[in-house]
Amino acid sequence: MCKIRAIKRTFTLFLLICLTSIVLTGCWDRTEINDLALILAAGMDKGKKNNIELSVLIFIPHPQQSGQGSEMSGGKSSGQSFVRSAEGETVADAMARLQEALTRKVFWGQNEVLLIGDKLAKKGISEQIDFWMRHSEPRIRADVFVSKGNAKTVLKTMPELEKDASKQLRKIVKTHIGVKVTVKDLLQMLSSESNAAVLPWVENLSPSQMDSKKAIPTINGAAIFKDGKMVGRLSDKETRGILWPRNEIKSGVFTISFKDETGYISLNLLRSHNELIPSIRNGKWSMHIKTNAELEVIQNTTKFNLFDPNVIKKAEQKVEYEIDQRERFVFTEVQRKLKADIFGFADEFEKNYPQIWKQKRDQWNEIFPEVAVSFETKVNIQRTGLADGKPKRGAER
C-alpha cells in the first residue's frame, strides 16, 4: 500500500511539474523563422527636421527547391532582399514605425552591417549608437561604415559577385586592407580618453575599375570622428598609414627600388607589431612609435643576389624608410589638420602618467597636435624565396 502511495505521489508531482512548466512559460518568446524579417544590414540617415531615417535591408526567403520552374531561378539573382525605411525621432522610434509596415517581426540578431550616412555622421552619431549597444537584439559585432551620400542608396545597390550590399561590405572589410570597426569598437573609441574614432568610408566603385555602369559600394579610405562628429576623411593610402600605429595592419606588399640599380624588389608583410611609448619630459609630450615587421621577398627584378647579407640589410633599411614614410605621411594629416587622436595616444598617456593626465585631461585637444612623434622601425626579412639568389637574365646575356 505504501508503495502504491509513493508511486501515486511521484506521479502527481511529475504531472504538476509538467503542467506548471507549460502554464508558467507558455513559450512566450517562441518565434518561428517563417515569422521573422531577417535584417541583413541597417542604415541610418538624417531625416527631415531632426529625425532619423532608418533603412533596413530585409532578406526575402525564396523557397529553394529542386525541380522548380526556371522563373524562380531567373528571379532569384535580383530579388533576394529589399530595402524598407522609416523615419523617427530616434532609431528605436524609427524601428517601431518600420515594424508597423512589416508583416513579420523585425529581427536584428543577424544584422552584421551598420551604415551611417555622411550627413548624419557630420551631425553626430553618439546618441544613435547608444541604441545598437543598449538593445539586446542587434549584434555588437556588426561592422560599422560611413557612406558617401545616403546610406539608403548604398543598401539598395546590387553587387555582382555577392548577394547583397551587406555581404559585399562585410567581405571587403574582412580583407583587412582598410580599418575594420565593429559597433563595440566604435563605442569603445568614442568613450575612450581620446574621444576620436575612425570608420571605413564607403563609396561607389569608380567606373574605370569595372565594365558595367552599376553602382557597387566599396571601401575607399576612412572617416575620422571627433567628439562623435565626422571631421574629415582619409584617402585609401592614408588609411593604410594609420593601420600601423593602431596595430591593425595584417597584410601589405612593399615594392622598393635602389638608386644604383634598376629593377624592384617586392616584399610581402608577414607580421608586424607596433608599440606606442609615451613620455613626458619637462612638460614636453612626445610619443615614440616602435614598429617591428617581418617580411618575405616575393619578387626580385634586380640583379642583386639575395643570399648576400649586405643586400638584405640594404633592402631592410629601404623598407624601414618606406614604412616610416607611410606613417609620417598620415600623421601630418591626422595630427596637424584633423586634430583627432585616432591612435589612442590619450589612453597611453593615461596609463603611463596617470597623475599628469588627470590635470591635463581637459587640455588634450590642444596638447595632441603638439605631441612630438618619433618613429623607430625595425624590419626583418625572413625569407628570400626559393629562386636563385641571382637572376640569370642579366648574367647570361
Added chain:
Amino acid sequence: MKYMGFRKKGEDTPHIQLNESMNSFPEIPLNRRLYKNIDILKSAYKDCSDVVFRDFSIGSEINAVLLYIEGLSNIEEVDQHVLRPLIQLKSPENGPIFERAKKEISVSDIKEIYTIPDIFKQISIGNPIILIEKQTKGISVGLPKWEKRSIKEPDAESVIRGPREGFIETIRVNTSLLRRKIRHPLLKMKQINIGGYTETQVIVAYIEGLADNALVDEVTHRLKRIKIDGILESGYIEEMIQDCPFSPFPQLLNTERPDVAASCLLEGRIIILIDGTPITLIAPCTFASLLQAPEDYYNPFYISTFIRWLRYIFFFIALLAPSAYVAILTFHQEMLPTSLLLTIAENREQIPFPALVEAFMMEITFEALREAGVRLPKQVGAAVSIVGALVIGQAATAAGLVSPPMVMVVAITGIASFLMPRYATGISIRLLRFPIMILSGMLGLLGVMLGITTIVAHLCTIKSFGVPYLNSAAILKLSNLKDVLVRAPWWAMDTRPEFYSKDTTNLRREAENQRPSPSKGDGGS
C-alpha cells in the same frame, strides 16, 4: 495472492494434486507396486500425447516400464544401451535386480530417483526413466537430446575482428562456451530454477575471488525472490531484479557473445545465463560500459580510442540533435551564422508547420519505419526501407511538408543512435529524445539544459547492484578512466576496474612490466 494457475480442481486428479504453494508437487515416494506408480504418472500425464510409457520385462521375467518424452531423449541410444541389455539380461532373479540393472546400462550419467516429483523433473529435462517392479526407486538415464540451433555469429552484435560465435538457446551449450574460454575451476556456475511452470534453468556464473561475494549473494538472493509462472527470456529477469525499476536506462548489460561475457567475468562481474534465450545478463553495469563495444578491445588502441570518442559525441547528437535544432530555430536565431540561417530560412519558407511539429513528425515517422523494418520479414524489410527513404527523404521535402535541413537532422540522429554498441542504450536515448524535444520547443536551449540536468541528476541516483551508475565519472581517479576516456593498450590495463569489487587486493590482472620493447621481446640476446 497466489497464482491461480497453480490450483487445480481436486476431482480430476485423484492420485496427485498440486500443492497450494508454488512450484511443487507433494513429495510422494515411489510405491513398491509398479502399477500404482504408473497410475499416478499416467493420471498426471493425462492427455499428454508426447509422453511414452513402454512396458517391458527385464530378462523376460521382471516387469519394468521405460518412461520418456518424445523428442527430448535420444531414443536410439536408449534402445541400444538401455532397453536391449535389460531385456537380454540372463537370470535376473540372481542378486538384487536394481543394482544389476544399473550395471547393465552402459550410460555414464545415471541417477537414482525416489519420488514422483523427481520423475517429473528428470523426464522434462529429457532423461528417460526406468521403473522396476518391487523397487522403491527408479533409474534416470542421462540421455537427453533435442533439436538445437547451431552456434552462429549473433546478428545484433557482429564484429569485424573477434570471435564469430554466439550464445544459443540451450543453456548447457552456453555454459560450455564460457567454460571453453575460462578453463579454471574457480569459474563457478550456480544453478537456480525459476518459474512455476517453466522451471527455467538460470545460472549465475562468476569467478570466485574476482567477483565480490556479497554481490554474488545479492544476485542469487534477488533471483530466488522471483516467483513467477514462467521465464521465457532474460527480459523477465532483468525487470525483476534491477535496482531502479522505473529508470529508462538499462541497469543490466546484456550480450549474446561468449567473449563479452568472459571479459566481464574477468573484470569481476557476474553473468546470468537463462535457458531458452541466447541473451545473457551482466551485472553490475555502469554508464561507461554502455558505450563500450567488444571490438574496442580487439582493435589497436588508437582506433579504439578514436571510435570511442566518436561514440561519445554521437551519443549527444542522438540525444540532442533534434531538440537543439528546434530550440535554435525557434528561440535563438541569432546563434547561427548568418549565411546558414538564411539557407535554413529559405528552405523553411514554405513549411506549414512549426519546427517542433516538424521535428516530432519526422522523428516519429523514423521510429515507425525502424520498427517496421525490424518486425517485417526480411524480404519485405528491404522494400520498407526503400519506401521509407523515399518518403522521408524525397517525397516529404518535395511536397513541402518537411524542410531538407530537418531531414538531415533526423538522418544524423538516426545514424547516431545506430552507433550505440548496446541496443539497450539506443532504446533509452530514443525514448528520452522526445521529452527533451518538447522541452526545447517550450523553453528553447534553457529547456534542453533542463532536460540534460534532469537526466544527469537521475543518472547520479541510479545504482546497479550497489555500484553507482556514473562511477567512472564520479570517482576521479586516473586509473579508472583508462577504459573510459581512452582505451588504454592492453599492457597498460594492468588492473581491473575498481568499482565491481570491494576487495581491492586482487585487482592486478597483469604482471608488472608488460610493455613490449626490443630488449624484452628477443629473449635476452
